[in-house]
Amino acid sequence: MAERLDMNSLSKFDGSNYNQWRFQMNCALRAKGLYEIVLGTVLKSENNNETQKAWIKNDSTAMFILTSALDYAQITLIENCESSHQIIDKLDSIYLQRSESSKMIAHERFHQYRMKDSDSVAQHIANVENLAKKLKDIGETVSDAAIMTKIISTLPQKFLNFRQTWLSVSEDRQNCVHGLIGQKSIGEIKEVDGAERAVIKWIEQAETGRSKPGGETKHQMLSVREKGPHRPVQQEQA
Known part of the structure; x- marks a missing residue:
């Protein structure tokens, strides 16, 4: 059984330092054995059986971990997401692109x-x-x-x-x-x-x-x- 995760130890994402927050989430999800579900490599079973029930429970836990580490302004961006994979995919689409842009801008300012x-x-x-x-x-x-x-x-x-x-x-x-x-x-x-x-x-x-x-x-x-x-x-x- 995975050890209990102290949610208070997780920093809330407020729109800045996404790469660092993402790494923190990856570590937390791996510790709980949920990383593959969030990544989308372990999919929900189509059969209504114990495997599907276990997946739903684990996905709900992953959603709870992710949303507990977001401030309310960020939660509004993912309120329509129905799975942990959708949440992280949505955040990646918003902030990873911004991160690359931020790197380009920071490099440009340094060199110019x-x-x-x-x-x-x-x-x-x-x-x-x-x-x-x-x-x-x-x-x-x-x-x-x-x-x-x-x-x-x-x-x-x-x-x-x-x-x-x-x-x-x-x-x-x-x-x-x-x-x-x-x-x-x-x-x-x-x-x-x-x-x-x-x-x-x-x-x-x-x-x-x-x-x-x-x-x-x-x-x-x-x-x-x-x-x-x-x-x-x-x-x-x-």
Whole structure:
């Protein structure tokens, strides 16, 4: 016998994050042994026998699980459905198409984004990272290197020297610099000259594998980026 399913643990679908909700439903239905019925691979028996009665009971349970994980606005969309397969088929027809459109729009916004002259470098970085997050939220993969390349390559003309310096650096060193930038936020650098000096300094640090005398190794610096939020590093005194 399948274990009891805690319906309170299921997130209600409100029209957003359909792929994640669909995965949650697939897991719940598999746990109850109902996935094939919802998928439509196990059909209702035409004979009025115990097999048909069992199918009707299981399909009703699947309908209950699905509707319990929908808010009222979504239930109105499937009120005319007479089986669990019809419910999921209806929702797929509405939201899977929207999901693909959302992916296309998110990709387009990420690739077409350019820094405005009125934006600070900090705002520029935040904008790129927000666009990348939206891609990740819909299941798309965006590497740290892609984010960093987007940040550098879309800087305005006044950062031309900075961009050329970055593009001249080897990929391995770019990865090291990316780790250093993760700790010493480029967003704190407001002047063009300061940005150019900073990237040269970061490149030099990447070559030596240390942030400063007695500082972290290159590997440690890269791991800081992976662990998430960091504290700004104070500038060294001359």
